Amino acid sequence: MTDTTPATAKIRPPRSQWWDVWDQFKTHKGALVGLSIFVLILLAITIGPFLWDMAPTYVDLRARNKGFSAAHPLGTDQLGRDVLARMMAGGKVSISVGLTAMMLSIMLGTTIGVLAGYFRRLEGPLMRLTDLFLALPLLPLLLLMVTLFREPLSKSFGPERGIFLLIVFAIGATSWMQTARIVRGEVLGLKEREFVLAARSIGTPARRMILRHVLPNVLSPIMVSATLGIASAIITESALSFLGLGFPPDFPTWGRLLYDAVDQMQLYPWRVILPGVAISLTVLSVNYIGDGLRDALDPRIRGR
Amino acid sequence: MFDAVQKPLVEVAGLKMYFPITAGVFRRQVGNVKAVDNVSFTIFEGETLGLVGESGCGKSTCGRAILRLYEPTAGAVRIDGTDVIAASSDTLRQMRPKMQMVFQDPQASLNPRMTVAAIIGEPLDEHTKLSKAEKLAKIYALMDQVGLNRDFANRYPHEFSGGQRQRIGIARALALNPKFIVCDEPIAALDVSIQAQVVNLLEELQDSLGLTYLFISHDLSMVRHIADRVAVMYLGQIVELAPRDAIYAEPLHPYTQALLSAVPEPDPEAEKSRRRIVLTGDVPSPANPPKGCNFCTRCPKAMAICHETEPQFREILPGRFVSCHLYEQTAGEAAAPGARSEHTEKTIQQGE
Numbered sequence: 001m002t003d004t005t006p007a008t009a010k011i012r013p014p015r016s017q018w019w020d021v022w023d024q025f026k027t028h029k030g031a032l033v034g035l036s037i038f039v040l041i042l043l044a045i046t047i048g049p050f051l052w053d054m055a056p057t058y059v060d061l062r063a064r065n066k067g068f069s070a071a072h073p074l075g076t077d078q079l080g081r082d083v084l085a086r087m088m089a090g091g092k093v094s095i096s097v098g099l100t101a102m103m104l105s106i107m108l109g110t111t112i113g114v115l116a117g118y119f120r121r122l123e124g125p126l127m128r129l130t131d132l133f134l135a136l137p138l139l140p141l142l143l144l145m146v147t148l149f150r151e152p153l154s155k156s157f158g159p160e161r162g163i164f165l166l167i168v169f170a171i172g173a174t175s176w177m178q179t180a181r182i183v184r185g186e187v188l189g190l191k192e193r194e195f196v197l198a199a200r201s202i203g204t205p206a207r208r209m210i211l212r213h214v215l216p217n218v219l220s221p222i223m224v225s226a227t228l229g230i231a232s233a234i235i236t237e238s239a240l241s242f243l244g245l246g247f248p249p250d251f252p253t254w255g256r257l258l259y260d261a262v263d264q265m266q267l268y269p270w271r272v273i274l275p276g277v278a279i280s281l282t283v284l285s286v287n288y289i290g291d292g293l294r295d296a297l298d299p300r301i302r303g304r
Numbered sequence: 305m306f307d308a309v310q311k312p313l314v315e316v317a318g319l320k321m322y323f324p325i326t327a328g329v330f331r332r333q334v335g336n337v338k339a340v341d342n343v344s345f346t347i348f349e350g351e352t353l354g355l356v357g358e359s360g361c362g363k364s365t366c367g368r369a370i371l372r373l374y375e376p377t378a379g380a381v382r383i384d385g386t387d388v389i390a391a392s393s394d395t396l397r398q399m400r401p402k403m404q405m406v407f408q409d410p411q412a413s414l415n416p417r418m419t420v421a422a423i424i425g426e427p428l429d430e431h432t433k434l435s436k437a438e439k440l441a442k443i444y445a446l447m448d449q450v451g452l453n454r455d456f457a458n459r460y461p462h463e464f465s466g467g468q469r470q471r472i473g474i475a476r477a478l479a480l481n482p483k484f485i486v487c488d489e490p491i492a493a494l495d496v497s498i499q500a501q502v503v504n505l506l507e508e509l510q511d512s513l514g515l516t517y518l519f520i521s522h523d524l525s526m527v528r529h530i531a532d533r534v535a536v537m538y539l540g541q542i543v544e545l546a547p548r549d550a551i552y553a554e555p556l557h558p559y560t561q562a563l564l565s566a567v568p569e570p571d572p573e574a575e576k577s578r579r580r581i582v583l584t585g586d587v588p589s590p591a592n593p594p595k596g597c598n599f600c601t602r603c604p605k606a607m608a609i610c611h612e613t614e615p616q617f618r619e620i621l622p623g624r625f626v627s628c629h630l631y632e633q634t635a636g637e638a639a640a641p642g643a644r645s646e647h648t649e650k651t652i653q654q655g656e
Contacts, residue, residue, distance in 0.1 A: 017419070194413040198476070200373055202427045203400030212426070216417040299417055299460035 031292020104172030109179025117187025227290030354531030410469035
């Protein structure tokens, strides 16, 4: 065992786990493709508006329903607004809503799941709360939340940011239950494993036990529900916009673009396909990134 | 073995570990699984106490309850003068370095997402304030001590063989210089060739560090090799506790006799004359132990009294504790030899 590079190998200090994770992530082709597509989309929605500086809300009634041309690379909509500019502006909103709402719901779900799984006393109340949320009719609840809090939030944070916060919170607060249930189940099983007992015999307090032994081992299901969460957050946001309860009507999001175009789908199919493809590409690339990350974070799969 | 004046390190008194059985809609408690029922013994400093018994008799639960990995139902465990069971969580945490555990399944007892260095370093993180370099030096020293290549520090548990994993577990247990280690069947999951290595390692470490072991095992030959004294458990109770040589030469309790008669003899000549006591029936449920002596349902020498009253765990010869009505009268009376001749009649030769 010491015959190869004895001197150098012995003094090599433990290196950061993240290098191993990156090494493994690089070997996952789907994840790399997903990552590059996702980075491209992010670049398009952040740098894109500076390169193509047409206002997404500029109405040009003479240029309604135009096809692809040099003046409007992706055509115009029924009010003569530039679709490319609207796509970029809409992507910014949709992706930020998707990511923040997902993070909120994962954090809520993981916290509640871990607490319910690890502390016996909390299990009853927390899981009943989860059941309660699962049993609530979500759409009416969302509608109620939006109608109740839209005005005060718009007043204190400005119309755009107020609605953004409201929608992120509304989506996050109504989509954490699945994560919580999955995580609780995993934690219940994990808690009985011998390495948790070994940590107890060392005297590791509960807080560090959760951070060091429980959370890293429930990462896979969390990852999966996180990637799925982005997709459903983007779609819920579009549904809210469609019901007229999301962002204001002239404010583009991918979901709103999609629903605006549905009326004239047979005449102008591109206007449906473009935002649809954008949503699907984002969701798909995030799924692949999540997949690669999950594999890379598992040392048992790493190096295979 | 009893040459020097021995100081007790671990004193277990009346330890009971009952797990509640609940039933019905309201989760009403309908009974208890008496996994450990009124167990008392003492472990002296520097010795190895072997704890043997068949599967499910409560050996592991006993070991875990002693370290308070479970909350025992009743009883006291004094380790180095402090009662572990009554200790507050802060006191307990401060006592943890003194008492450590080596687990049965080396695969399950190591977190699959931590490197070897992180696993061995975890106790150091919890109880010491070493700098990063000092900690690494200590981890390397521990790895040397248990015979692991230092180059393995960055690897993960799944990359090792069973024996190597068990060494990692031992290194983790040693990290805080404990006085007392509970070895919970540390060799049960290993190959025979690796078993010897691990047991020898444990013995070497005992010699060099002055460790005290509670060695839980169902391997009687291995216990004979490593233990100074042996305790035999049956259905949550210790039925016999004696110095090793005495118990292997002349087992007193009928259960111990049956257990030892099952050990294969390496010498073919001796094997031919080995007489096997075959117990009939199954171990009764620990949720519903029989009235009287726990062993009375399977005991080849059961008497009327055995079904009525529970025998006391008493010292009948110096250093030899037995819980059996056969020896209730007085220690040293002719009861023991009489019982022996009686038992030869009832034995069944193996292969019949």
